[in-house]
Amino acid sequence: MEIVFEDVDYIYQPNTPLEHVALQGLSFTIPSEFFTAIVGRTGSGKSTLLQQLNGLLQPTSGTVTVGDTRLPGAKSKPLKELRRRVGLVFQYPEHQLFEETVKQELLFGPKNFGLDLGQVEAKLPQVLQDVGLDESFLERSPFTLSGGQMKRVALASVLILDSEVLVLDEPTAGLDPVGKKQLLQLFRYLNEEKGKTVVLVTHNMEDAMANADQLVVLNDGCIDSVTSPKHLIEKRDQLEAIGLAAPESIKFVDYMQQTLGVNWNEDEATVDTVSQALIKRIKAGANK
Numbered sequence: 001m002e003i004v005f006e007d008v009d010y011i012y013q014p015n016t017p018l019e020h021v022a023l024q025g026l027s028f029t030i031p032s033e034f035f036t037a038i039v040g041r042t043g044s045g046k047s048t049l050l051q052q053l054n055g056l057l058q059p060t061s062g063t064v065t066v067g068d069t070r071l072p073g074a075k076s077k078p079l080k081e082l083r084r085r086v087g088l089v090f091q092y093p094e095h096q097l098f099e100e101t102v103k104q105e106l107l108f109g110p111k112n113f114g115l116d117l118g119q120v121e122a123k124l125p126q127v128l129q130d131v132g133l134d135e136s137f138l139e140r141s142p143f144t145l146s147g148g149q150m151k152r153v154a155l156a157s158v159l160i161l162d163s164e165v166l167v168l169d170e171p172t173a174g175l176d177p178v179g180k181k182q183l184l185q186l187f188r189y190l191n192e193e194k195g196k197t198v199v200l201v202t203h204n205m206e207d208a209m210a211n212a213d214q215l216v217v218l219n220d221g222c223i224d225s226v227t228s229p230k231h232l233i234e235k236r237d238q239l240e241a242i243g244l245a246a247p248e249s250i251k252f253v254d255y256m257q258q259t260l261g262v263n264w265n266e267d268e269a270t271v272d273t274v275s276q277a278l279i280k281r282i283k284a285g286a287n288k
């Protein structure tokens with residue numbers, strides 16, 4: 001599902017002493033079936049932007065068009081339909097979880113949207129497995145779980161809806177490295193094999209570069225740039241100027257160029273491409 005932002009402003013608590021302009025003049029497109037990463041330093045407006053995608057927050061001015069639904073202005077029925085089609089996993093799972101057991105939590109959305117509960121229950125084991133939990137969690141209270149387990153339950157409660165668009169607000173923050181890698185693989189799989197449009201907020205530039213088709217860089221509520229991972233190398237100084245660190249692999253390439261005089265003419269510098277290029281060069285050197 002294509003998502004188009006046109007000159008979007010969002011103001012929290014307008015016309016009050018607490019008024020805060022969180023988004024300003026945003027215009028960009030999230031193409032259907034793309035994996036888009038949203039990056040920007042703390043407070044730059046990432047979570048505010050994500051909540052415009054399913055109408056939880058609606059533009060103060062400008063429009064967000066999600067598939068055939070235009071915001072603001074959608075009536076309650078298309079808005080409810082939009083919330084089923086665009087699954088949003090909140091940054092803080094405690095904002096999303098409220099039922100007594102994990103099972104009730106996972107069935108809440110499907111019940112609310114009138115899905116066939118028999119079919120949904122049959123999917124529970126797979127969805128739990130996808131997020132790295134087992135069926136013993138079903139009868140537990142979400143509030144007795146660790147932070148990472150709660151995050152996984154919140155994710156499962158969205159995955160069970162099988163939404164066309166998956167919107168993920170720092171879903172791997174605070175998880176152990178193995179769990180984080182598995183979830184990123186799951187998001188890639190859902191995007192590449194299941195055709196889901198994925199929108200991921202992350203502070204990890206390496207993850208953004210390795211997984212996304214496009215990056216939307218936010219700075220102080222404005223778009224700094226919309227770019228592809230391939231162009232991050234050229235943008236590293238610009239990123240650092242707005243408080244974002246360039247990915248470590250790009251720093252490594254810079255270091256090799258400066259200290260060893262290695263000429264890097266590949267257009268990307270993910271961990272994988274850098275490792276492969278190094279192996280190729282070492283082998284070529286060894287064969288001389």
Ligand SMILES: Nc1ncnc2c1ncn2[C@@H]1O[C@H](COP(=O)(O)OP(=O)(O)OP(=O)(O)O)[C@@H](O)[C@H]1O
Pocket residue numbers: 012013018020021022040041042043044045046047048049091
């Ligand atoms: N309910 C609110 N009322 C007033 N201002 C708010 C509210 N929620 C967020 N803000 C402000 O809007 C700005 C954007 O917040 P947002 O949560 O979108 O940032 P973020 O990029 O997601 O940050 P983080 O990386 O810390 O999650 C911040 O300056 C924040 O203080």
Ligand SMILES: [Mg+2]
Pocket residue numbers: 046047048091169
């Ligand atoms: Mg946030």
